[in-house]
Amino acid sequence: MDLYICNVCKKTYEVKPEIWRCTCGGLLNLIKNNEMVGEIRTSLPSLWRYHKSIPINEKEWKDITMGEGYTAMIPTDDGRNSYFKMDYMMPTSSFKDRGAAVLISKAKELNVARVVVDSSGNAGNAIAAYSRRAGIECDVYISDKTSPNKVKQLKAYSANIKKVSGSREDVAKAAQTAVSESKDFYASHIFNPYFYEGTKTYAFETWEQLGFVPDVMIVPVGNGTLLLGIYIGFKELYEQNIINKIPKIIAIQSDNCAPLSKAFNLGLTDYKNVKTKETLAEGIAIAEPLRAPQILEAIRETNGDIYTVNENEIKSAYQKLSDLGLFVEYTTAANYAGFLKYKKKASEIVVVPLCGSGLKSIK
Ligand SMILES: *Cc1c(COP(=O)(O)O)cnc(C)c1O
Ligand SMILES: [Zn+2]
Numbered sequence: 631m632d633l634y635i636c637n638v639c640k641k642t643y644e645v646k647p648e649i650w651r652c653t654c655g656g657l658l659n660l661i662k663n664n665e666m667v668g669e670i671r672t673s674l675p676s677l678w679r680y681h682k683s684i685p686i687n688e689k690e691w692k693d694i695t696m697g698e699g700y701t702a703m704i705p706t707d708d709g710r711n712s713y714f715k716m717d718y719m720m721p722t723s724s725f726k727d728r729g730a731a732v733l734i735s736k737a738k739e740l741n742v743a744r745v746v747v748d749s750s751g752n753a754g755n756a757i758a759a760y761s762r763r764a765g766i767e768c769d770v771y772i773s774d775k776t777s778p779n780k781v782k783q784l785k786a787y788s789a790n791i792k793k794v795s796g797s798r799e800d801v802a803k804a805a806q807t808a809v810s811e812s813k814d815f816y817a818s819h820i821f822n823p824y825f826y827e828g829t830k831t832y833a834f835e836t837w838e839q840l841g842f843v844p845d846v847m848i849v850p851v852g853n854g855t856l857l858l859g860i861y862i863g864f865k866e867l868y869e870q871n872i873i874n875k876i877p878k879i880i881a882i883q884s885d886n887c888a889p890l891s892k893a894f895n896l897g898l899t900d901y902k903n904v905k906t907k908e909t910l911a912e913g914i915a916i917a918e919p920l921r922a923p924q925i926l927e928a929i930r931e932t933n934g935d936i937y938t939v940n941e942n943e944i945k946s947a948y949q950k951l952s953d954l955g956l957f958v959e960y961t962t963a964a965n966y967a968g969f970l971k972y973k974k975k976a977s978e979i980v981v982v983p984l985c986g987s988g989l990k991s992i993k
Contacts, residue, residue: 631645631663632661632663632685633645633661634649634659634661635659635660635661636654636658637652637656637657637658637659638652638654638655641653641654642661645736645740646740647737647742647813647815648813648815650809650816651821657820657821657920658821659823660685660824660826660827663685669682670683670870670872671838674700675700676697676700677699677731677831679700680831680834683834684732684828685827686732686736687735690735690736690738690739691732691735693738693764694731694734694735694760694763695731696721696727696760696763698720698721698728699720699728699831699835700835701715701716701719701720702715702716703716703836703839704716708950708954710969710980711976711977711978711979712844712969712974712978712981712982713840713844713980713981713982714956714982714983714984715832715835715836715981715983716984717832717984717985718958718962718984718985718987718988722752722756722759722783723986723990724752724755724985724986725832725983725985726752726753726755726819726855727756727760727828728829728831728832729753729756729824729825729826729828729829729855729859730753730756730757730760730828731760731828732827732828733757733824733825734764734766734817735760735764736824737764737766737815737817738764738766740815742766742815743766743767744766744812744815745757745761745766745767745768745769745815745816746769746771746805746808746809746812746815746816746817747771747817747819748771748772748801748802748805748806748818749770750773750776750801750913750915751776751780751913752780752913752986753855754770754772754784755780755784755787757819758770758784758787761787761789761817762787767790768789768790768817769789769790769792770789771794771804772784772791772792772793773794773795773796773801774794777990779990779992780990792804797917798915798916799917799918802820805818819853819855820853821920825859826855826858826859826862829859829863830859830860830866831859832859832863833847833859833863833867834863836981837864837867837872837873840979843864843873844981845878845979845980846877846878846879846972846978846981847860847879847880847981848880848965848969848972848980848981848982848983849879849880849881849882849983850881850883850913850961850962850964850965851881851914851919851925851936852883852913852915852916852919853919853921854919854924856983857925857928857929858924858925858928861879861932864877877932878933878934879929879932880934880935880936880937880968881934881935881936881937882936882937882939882965883938883939884909884910884911884915884938884939884940884941885909885938885940886908886911886941887904887907887914887915887916887917888938889901889903889904889917889918889919890919890925890936891937893922894926894929894930894935894936900922900923901922904917910961910963910964911944911960911961911963911964912960912961913959913962913986914964937968937971937972939964939967939968939971943964943967943971944960944963944964945960946967947966947967947970948960952988956984958985958986958987958988959986959987959988959990959991961986962985962986965984965985966982969982
């Protein structure tokens with residue numbers, strides 16, 4: 631049996647549907663019972679090719695999978711000798727499917743009837759899709775400013791949409807108040823560590839598909855669900871002596887919302903309260919990233935950095951990608967803008983995620 635362990639006070643908990651936070655307020659990580667050893671690959675053409683390292687019963691994930699993951703990697707085609715990872719080619723059109731497929735399989739294993747989630751868009755879409763497929767009711771708390779196409783997608787999955795006016799943090803509070811009363815399963819990509827057991831496969835795939843560990847991973851960071859997954863994934867490979875280095879993580883934030891960048895540059899170990907403005911990169915506009923201590927530690931441990939990009943750089947990167955035939959959302963264009971800023975040595979190999987589809991952000 632896996633256990634939850636508090637990030638702050640190290641108290642452990644059995645994995646139960648109603649537990650999502652430590653009584654001390656700390657966030658929970660996972661201690662896995664069956665650490666995988668030996669060959670981790672199988673021949674399945676999805677993220678479940680690594681199912682031996684993902685702590686989910688076979689029955690559940692086989693019923694729920696939509697073939698997510700194992701996305702293509704293609705050369706950046708811009709003379710920079712690097713790769714895009716095509717994570718917008720997913721069942722719900724963002725990388726969040728990696729986490730949602732694993733988390734909802736876990737919910738099914740725990741016989742959960744209803745999940746609750748709050749999201750600014752893609753995470754809600756992914757959780758709603760996999761819940762529908764699994765026959766689990768899904769309440770999604772969203773801001774009244776969520777992109778219309780993301781709301782339409784939620785409706786298609788018959789999610790129970792709860793609109794909240796106010797900040798991203800107000801939306802989260804509404805969801806947390808609801809689960810505290812109802813004891814429903816909080817399928818939060820931020821709080822629930824099973825989500826990261828899905829996003830870590832991004833690292834496994836990168837290593838397997840390239841045939842080596844790249845030098846740099848460009849990673850967007852709002853709440854850090856892709857970033858921490860990538861870090862956990864490479865770390866697992868490293869600890870099992872499958873690889874001998876962990877790539878440098880270069881995280882990307884928007885100039886208009888950069889609480890982690892600020893903290894990183896000041897040498898702090900938690901996020902810095904900053905003034906924020908609206909940004910085209912709505913998917914990384916998170917003012918209060920709760921896993922900030924873990925995120926900052928991961929970046930520092932890999933000798934990485936955080937870059938910020940402004941609105942003009944995002945627009946210009948969006949056009950450059952479109953000119954390459956790649957139609958992504960602005961949040962993802964920010965990743966490419968960050969990559970273009972990175973002073974790359976000629977021999978270095980960098981991986982850039984194209985992890986959100988442009989179709990969702992068409993107004
Ligand atoms: C969710 C999301 C992000 C940001 O991920 P975090 O987990 O908040 O760091 C970036 N890009 C896209 C397309 C997303 O859906
Ligand atoms: Zn605690």
